[in-house]
Amino acid sequence: MTAPTSGRFITLEGGEGAGKSTQIARLKGKLEQGGHTVVATREPGGAPGAEMVRKLLVEGPAERWDGTTEALLHFAARRDHLRSTVWPALKRGAWVISDRFADSTVAYQGYGYGVDRAMLRKLYSIAVGDFRPDLTLVLDLPVEIGLGRAAARRGSETRYEGLPTDFHGRVRAGFLETAAADPGRCVVIDGTQDIEAVAAAIAAAVHERLGG
Numbered sequence: 001m002t003a004p005t006s007g008r009f010i011t012l013e014g015g016e017g018a019g020k021s022t023q024i025a026r027l028k029g030k031l032e033q034g035g036h037t038v039v040a041t042r043e044p045g046g047a048p049g050a051e052m053v054r055k056l057l058v059e060g061p062a063e064r065w066d067g068t069t070e071a072l073l074h075f076a077a078r079r080d081h082l083r084s085t086v087w088p089a090l091k092r093g094a095w096v097i098s099d100r101f102a103d104s105t106v107a108y109q110g111y112g113y114g115v116d117r118a119m120l121r122k123l124y125s126i127a128v129g130d131f132r133p134d135l136t137l138v139l140d141l142p143v144e145i146g147l148g149r150a151a152a153r154r155g156s157e158t159r160y161e162g163l164p165t166d167f168h169g170r171v172r173a174g175f176l177e178t179a180a181a182d183p184g185r186c187v188v189i190d191g192t193q194d195i196e197a198v199a200a201a202i203a204a205a206v207h208e209r210l211g212g
């Protein structure tokens with residue numbers, strides 16, 4: 001199954017505190033200045049049903065779910081997100097920017113929790129099919145810096161932030177290994193730079209890869 005699209009699908013990935021939300025707002029504004037219609041969204045969430053699942057995943061105690069249960073919930077939310085938000089927007093010709101997508105499931109549940117990655121690929125095939133992002137931007141920074149940033153803006157969605165530092169180290173490795181294995185889709189951005197420098201690097205990557 002491949003969704004018919006005429007827009008572009010960009011995903012931003014990275015660990016806790018990577019600054020994805022800030023950079024999505026910057027990129028959305030820049031693309032709109034260039035004449036594009038842009039939809040900014042997020043995972044888990046981005047659609048009414050998926051937002052209900054989000055609360056189950058990002059709030060409450062860290063031990064609430066095991067990795068396999070989390071993966072199933074993520075893919076259920078992802079399916080709703082795609083059907084309700086992403087695919088219709090792309091079909092209209094909009095550019096869609098998502099704060100996280102399936103690479104986060106691989107990094108958090110696959111690398112972080114050790115869930116079998118072959119099983120995650122099967123779940124992807126069932127829920128998503130052949131559809132892939134046109135471009136994935138991985139905002140990379142050391143775990144300690146990211147967790148410090150996340151703590152500074154702490155709200156109710158703290159479940160993943162409360163997991164051990166070594167878990168987040170595995171997550172970071174997962175993102176970097178995924179990006180290295182798929183350089184045609186992924187670009188790694190140094191997230192330790194200031195906001196303007198990160199925004200400039202993202203804009204350059206989008207222009208180079210997608211002509212935006």
